[in-house]
Amino acid sequence: xxxxxxxxxxxxxxxxxxxxxxxxxxxxxxxxxxxxxxxxxxxxxxxxxxxxxxxxxxxxxxxxxxxxxxxxxxxxxxxxxxxxxxxxxxxxxxxxxxxxxxxxxxxxxxxxxxxxxxxxxxxxxxxxxxxxxxxxxxxxxxxxxxxxxxxxxxxxxxxxxxxxxxxxxxxxxxxxxxxxxxxxxxxxxxxxxxxxxxxxxxxxxxxxxxxxxxxxxxxxxxxxxxxxxxxxxxxxxxxxxxxxxxxxxxxxxxxxxxxxxxxxxxxxxxxxxxxxxxxxxxxxxxxxxxxxxxxxxxxxxxxxxxxxxxxxxxxxxxxxxxxxxxxxxxxxxxxxxxxxxxxxxxxxxxxxxxxxxxxxxxxxxxxxxxxxxxxxxxxxxxxxxxxxxxxxxxxxxxxxxxxxxxxxxxxxxxxxxxxxxxxxxxxxxxxxxxxxxxxxxxxxxxxxxxxxxxxxxxxxxxxxxxxxxx
Amino acid sequence: xxxxxxxxxxxxxxxxxxxxxxxxxxxxxxxxxxxxxxxxxxxxxxxxxxxxxxxxxxxxxxxxxxxxxxxxxxxxxxxxxxxxxxxxxxxxxxxxxxxxxxxxxxxxxxxxxxxxxxxxxxxxxxxxxxxxxxxxxxxxxxxxxxxxxxxxxxxxxxxxxxxxxxxxxxxxxxxxxxxxxxxxxxxxxxxxxxxxxxxxxxxxxxxxxxxxxxxxxxxxxxxxxxxxxxxxxxxxxxxxxxxxxxxxxxxxxxxxxxxxxxxxxxxxxxxxxxxxxxxxxxxxxxxxxxxxxxxxxxxxxxxxxxxxxxxxxxxxxxxxxxxxxxxxxxxxxxxxxxxxxxxxxxxxxxxxxxxxxxxxxxxxxxxxxxxxxxxxxxxxxxxxxxxxxxxxxxxxxxxxxxxxxxxxxxxxxxxxxxxxxxxxxxxxxxxxxxxxxxxxxxxxxxxxxxxxxxxxxxxxxxxxxxxxxx
Numbered sequence: 032x033x034x035x036x037x038x039x040x041x042x043x044x045x046x047x048x049x050x051x052x053x054x055x056x057x058x059x060x061x062x063x064x065x066x067x068x069x070x071x072x073x074x075x076x077x078x079x080x081x082x083x084x085x086x087x088x089x090x091x092x093x094x095x096x097x098x099x100x101x102x103x104x105x106x107x108x109x110x111x112x113x114x115x116x117x118x119x120x121x122x123x124x125x126x127x128x129x130x131x132x133x134x135x136x137x138x139x140x141x142x143x144x145x146x147x148x149x150x151x152x153x154x155x156x157x158x159x160x161x162x163x164x165x166x167x168x169x170x171x172x173x174x175x176x177x178x179x180x181x182x183x184x185x186x187x188x189x190x191x192x193x194x195x196x197x198x199x200x201x202x203x204x205x206x207x208x209x210x211x212x213x214x215x216x217x218x219x220x221x222x223x224x225x226x227x228x229x230x231x232x233x234x235x236x237x238x239x240x241x242x243x244x245x246x247x248x249x250x251x252x253x254x255x256x257x258x259x260x261x262x263x264x265x266x267x268x269x270x271x272x273x274x275x276x277x278x279x280x281x282x283x284x285x286x287x288x289x290x291x292x293x294x295x296x297x298x299x300x301x302x303x304x305x306x307x308x309x310x311x312x313x314x315x316x317x318x319x320x321x322x323x324x325x326x327x328x329x330x331x332x333x334x335x336x337x338x339x340x341x342x343x344x345x346x347x348x349x350x351x352x353x354x355x356x357x358x359x360x361x362x363x364x365x366x367x368x369x370x371x372x373x374x375x376x377x378x379x380x381x382x383x384x385x386x387x388x389x390x391x392x393x394x395x396x397x398x399x400x401x402x403x404x405x406x407x408x409x410x411x412x413x414x415x416x417x418x419x420x421x422x423x424x425x426x427x428x429x430x431x432x433x434x435x436x437x438x439x440x441x442x443x444x445x446x447x448x449x450x451x452x453x454x455x456x457x458x459x460x461x462x463x464x465x466x467x468x469x470x471x472x473x474x475x476x477x478x479x480x481x482x483x484x485x486x487x488x489x490x491x492x493x494x495x496x497x498x499x500x501x
Numbered sequence: 502x503x504x505x506x507x508x509x510x511x512x513x514x515x516x517x518x519x520x521x522x523x524x525x526x527x528x529x530x531x532x533x534x535x536x537x538x539x540x541x542x543x544x545x546x547x548x549x550x551x552x553x554x555x556x557x558x559x560x561x562x563x564x565x566x567x568x569x570x571x572x573x574x575x576x577x578x579x580x581x582x583x584x585x586x587x588x589x590x591x592x593x594x595x596x597x598x599x600x601x602x603x604x605x606x607x608x609x610x611x612x613x614x615x616x617x618x619x620x621x622x623x624x625x626x627x628x629x630x631x632x633x634x635x636x637x638x639x640x641x642x643x644x645x646x647x648x649x650x651x652x653x654x655x656x657x658x659x660x661x662x663x664x665x666x667x668x669x670x671x672x673x674x675x676x677x678x679x680x681x682x683x684x685x686x687x688x689x690x691x692x693x694x695x696x697x698x699x700x701x702x703x704x705x706x707x708x709x710x711x712x713x714x715x716x717x718x719x720x721x722x723x724x725x726x727x728x729x730x731x732x733x734x735x736x737x738x739x740x741x742x743x744x745x746x747x748x749x750x751x752x753x754x755x756x757x758x759x760x761x762x763x764x765x766x767x768x769x770x771x772x773x774x775x776x777x778x779x780x781x782x783x784x785x786x787x788x789x790x791x792x793x794x795x796x797x798x799x800x801x802x803x804x805x806x807x808x809x810x811x812x813x814x815x816x817x818x819x820x821x822x823x824x825x826x827x828x829x830x831x832x833x834x835x836x837x838x839x840x841x842x843x844x845x846x847x848x849x850x851x852x853x854x855x856x857x858x859x860x861x862x863x864x865x866x867x868x869x870x871x872x873x874x875x876x877x878x879x880x881x882x883x884x885x886x887x888x889x890x891x892x893x894x895x896x897x898x899x900x901x902x903x904x905x906x907x908x909x910x911x912x913x914x915x916x917x918x919x920x921x922x923x924x925x926x927x928x929x930x931x932x933x934x935x936x937x938x939x940x941x942x943x944x945x946x947x948x949x950x951x952x953x954x955x956x957x958x959x960x961x962x963x964x965x966x967x968x969x970x971x
Binding site: 132175176178189207211212213215219220226227231270271272273316317334387417421452455456457458459465474480487499500 | 601602645646648652657659660669673674675676677679680681682683684685686687688689690692693695696697701713739740741742743744745785786787788789790804856857858859860887890891892922923924925926927928929930931935938939942943944946947948949950951953954956957958969970
């Protein structure tokens with residue numbers, strides 16, 4: 032049976048693009064090290080038509096199809112045991128950049144940083160920015176509704192997508208590739224597929240928004256007296272600048288300690304280690320904000336410096352460094368972007384991706400840290416946060432490598448999050464790793480409606496089965 | 502059978518809130534005058550629980566339920582012949598305004614202008630703004646994903662909604678009332694119900710975003726040499742201000758003529774009538790943009806005046822008036838906001854609501870106006886456009902009041918729109934009036950997927966049946 036399928040796929044895609052046995056090796060490990068795939072084959076179709084034909088063949092044989100792109104996901108969403116792993120890597124064309132309309136037409140296998148470069152060459156920017164941008168692809172970013180550091184200003188991937196092309200479970204191609212900012216012609220199908228992690232269909236292409244390229248950045252690392260004081264800074268900067276804060280990232284003292292242990296070459300920002308360290312960046316897109324004054328400073332840097340100085344005088348900020356060059360700016364960002372690497376270098380690790388209302392971040396961290404010693408006296412934590420979005424990546428290194436123990440700790444995180452009106456899944460998605468949280472924390476009516484939609488669009492349950500829903 | 506249902510509803514809601522016979526009168530006419538409803542009864546439930554119980558009763562009796570709110574829709578979306586008209590008008594509480602989190606928690610029957618007032622009292626703004634704001638309610642705005650004049654800066658209703666409560670076809674309540682900016686816990690159900698015009702469930706409450714209240718406006722009416730020149734103005738202002746253009750509205754000479762005929766009291770902006778008249782407004786949310794300089798002018802007004810002066814020198818702008826007071830600003834807006842009134846005062850009228858890529862607006866208008874005399878030599882047109890969104894409300898007054906004739910004209914509009922990558926439904930929705938367009942212009946796979954979802958969530962086809970889909 033599966034030999035028939037493989038023969039048909041080989042005829043369809045060519046032998047070089049149906050990988051079996053040892054040829055699959057590069058595709059099996061998960062970036063996090065928590066999962067290993069064992070696909071029947073890894074497929075590398077050339078285009079949407081081949082993907083549609085592949086999905087039809089798989090459906091005829093009752094074999095699951097799991098789309099993969101850059102494989103930088105953190106929740107095991109691209110794993111399969113025995114299904115077909117369908118890589119969109121060959122759909123890697125930037126079909127069009129239309130500067131006047133400020134859109135790009137891209138295929139699912141385009142690497143984020145390639146799109147960043149292409150947009151920049153047109154004097155524009157694609158403002159989806161995270162550590163894995165050198166490998167992550169558009170298809171995965173859309174399928175997981177990826178977030179990152181610039182959500183505060185530009186929204187998640189969902190907000191950046193105008194049009195979409197999807198291969199459905201029965202091989203039909205759903206063409207929603209419009210470049211319109213307004214379109215009320217029926218249900219919002221696009222947003223149903225974005226963030227569905229390939230469980231409703233395979234995203235093959237998209238029309239995405241481009242934005243004016245910031246002409247200059249004002250970037251600083253600072254230590255605040257407390258998290259609420261840091262939020263005061265965010266609100267003051269947003270108000271003073273008219274919403275030009277592009278990133279507002281929180282790194283606690285535990286993060287700085289672990290950074291120094293893992294990467295002593297990088298260095299901490301301050302001689303004294305502080306509890307609340309913030310990386311803040313404003314982006315000037317208007318000439319009047321980006322043109323240096325007679326003193327050589329851009330107006331946004333002056334605005335940032337003045338706000339920081341005022342708050343230091345008030346005692347709300349303890350220390351601050353404003354980047355004076357692009358290399359200083361890059362160094363500040365490197366410190367933040369090593370988070371995933373230093374988190375997953377240690378094992379066992381329990382990683383979480385929670386979001387809370389902004390004013391509930393500090394109460395959450397306090398409540399959980401007060402509770403943790405009772406659950407595991409040896410546990411240590413490491414967090415970073417997109418504080419401007421209320422999104423915390425709290426990692427726990429537990430005292431023992433026991434699955435039930437880890438689950439008790441995760442359940443405690445969820446409980447505190449739920450109590451404060453938050454979510455257990457902010458930007459990484461659900462995949463396999465958040466499925467238990469999904470089952471026990473998600474509103475049961477919402478779960479039932481999701482299952483109804485899944486059943487309607489994928490009645491054979493062959494599209495990335497077992498992810499998000501059971 | 503229907504007497505049993507009415508008796509049960511009367512017991513549930515109280516006799517004062519089950520209107521039959523002549524008591525229904527106020528609810529029967531459609532705002533456009535094109536449709537008249539004939540409901541079995543008009544219901545006025547008090548809360549979500551009563552709506553859920555009502556929907557359950559209706560489902561048990563197999564009777565359709567059509568939600569209505571402010572009844573200012575333009576596509577006949579709230580009509581029913583023999584079904585239950587369920588008004589959400591009594592769910593009219595603003596439950597909470599949370600200034601720190603910049604959200605409001607509102608019920609479906611809250612009138613837009615009430616929310617505007619409440620937000621303003623908290624020094625914030627709810628930036629959904631259109632002519633019918635004094636009657637239109639949140640529930641209808643969400644169900645139609647309403648647009649309006651500020652979409653350019655703040656997005657459509659969809660973009661302003663963080664959380665939602667929906668009564669499903671079987672009476673279950675779907676509680677998605679979160680206030681989070683990031684939440685990837687499964688499928689994006691919220692956006693499926695927004696814009697679904699009540700065909701998948703009844704929206705009963707929402708968490709909506711509030712934004713910083715503009716502290717000052719820079720507003721002008723101007724005549725451009727051509728539509729492309731007007732777009733040059735828009736792009737220059739966006740670039741110079743960093744995206745602070747809140748509205749960019751187009752009124753052609755035909756609009757000015759009709760305005761003068763219908764409302765001679767209002768007056769035209771210029772002594773000479775020009776082909777391309779634009780109302781532009783920038784909003785200053787940052788103190789540095791809103792604080793008057795030594796000359797008393799706010800920086801954004803200076804920016805606007807300088808840009809206009811430069812373009813007049815280049816010959817791209819022919820005449821311009823910058824509002825020097827709030828009353829001058831209001832007068833400029835009144836001229837634009839009379840559009841619906843003067844369009845629907847004349848009969849027969851064919852109203853359309855199309856959107857195009859920004860650079861395709863002028864080619865569309867040219868192509869259609871070249872084609873129209875061949876279809877109807879007596880036809881006249883009247884358009885206004887949210888030009889910054891590519892959204893044109895092109896109305897045609899045909900030479901004869903014949904349905905087949907009107908449909909031929911609509912089909913010609915659709916053809917030109919489709920050829921240029923646009924949509925036949927931008928911000929008003931589909932309802933009844935755009936159903937023929939939906940059937941012949943919407944991608945057939947998209948239509949089939951919508952029908953699959955409708956079937957899954959409303960298998961009895963009782964939720965606003967016959968709207969959007971057949």
